[in-house]
Structure formats: C-alpha cells, structure tokens
Amino acid sequence: MSMVLFVLHDPEKLQEVLAAWEDCGISGATVLYSTGLGRIRDNEGLRDDIPLIPSVSDFFSHPEHHGRTIFTILDDDSIIPGLIAATEQVVGDLSEPNRGILAVLPVSQIKGLRKRYKNW
Numbered sequence: 001m002s003m004v005l006f007v008l009h010d011p012e013k014l015q016e017v018l019a020a021w022e023d024c025g026i027s028g029a030t031v032l033y034s035t036g037l038g039r040i041r042d043n044e045g046l047r048d049d050i051p052l053i054p055s056v057s058d059f060f061s062h063p064e065h066h067g068r069t070i071f072t073i074l075d076d077d078s079i080i081p082g083l084i085a086a087t088e089q090v091v092g093d094l095s096e097p098n099r100g101i102l103a104v105l106p107v108s109q110i111k112g113l114r115k116r117y118k119n120w
Helices: 011-023 037-041 077-091
Strands: 002-008 030-034 067-074 100-106
Touching: 002 011, 002 077, 011 067, 011 077, 067 077, 077 100
Parallel strands: none
Antiparallel strands: 002 067, 002 100, 030 067
16 A cells, blocks of 8 residues: 655646546545745745635635645555556656655555446
C-alpha cells in the first residue's frame, strides 16, 4: 500500500491530471491549495488583510497562482508506473523545473479508508 503525493505547479492542469489518474484506476484523491517557500519569501503566499472571521478562500489572495497538492492512497502498487507516466503526459517531464513534484510513500497502516466505485 502506498500514498502518492503530487505537488502540481500549474493549477490549470488540475482537471487533466485528475482525469488521467482516474483513467489509471484511481477512485478518489484529495486536492489542497498549496504554496512553496519561494512564493512565501516573495510574499505571494502570505496575507496581511485577512478578515476577523475568515473563510478558507480568504487565505488565498490569488488561488490561481498557487499550486495544488493531490494525494491518494493506493492498495495496488502495480499501477504506480502507469500513474507516473500519465501524470507526465499531462504536465511534462517531472525532471524539468516548474512541472511538479511527485513522491510515492509506503503506508504501513490506514484507518477509515473506504473503497469507492465509479457507479456509487
């Protein structure tokens, strides 16, 4: 069992990446807004005008400029090579700058995960 974690640098490719992952057999994934150290240093990731009672969207000045972090848990590690290839078909060679960062991490235990099926 593994967790695939992908930091997508170009948020406009999110839907394409998710579709490619579904085509590989991924039935569920979580997507988060994310920003890196460079953007924080350039003050693109920090805000000083947050309202007193903020919503989640208030924390992102221009969410289209922030990356997305996608993660999923796989119970079948055999699909990982195809998942990586499908991701690179969308974003380009991950060894090139500003494409994204993909990591595969071993998962020793998990609780609360339900297997989802497309017809649910």
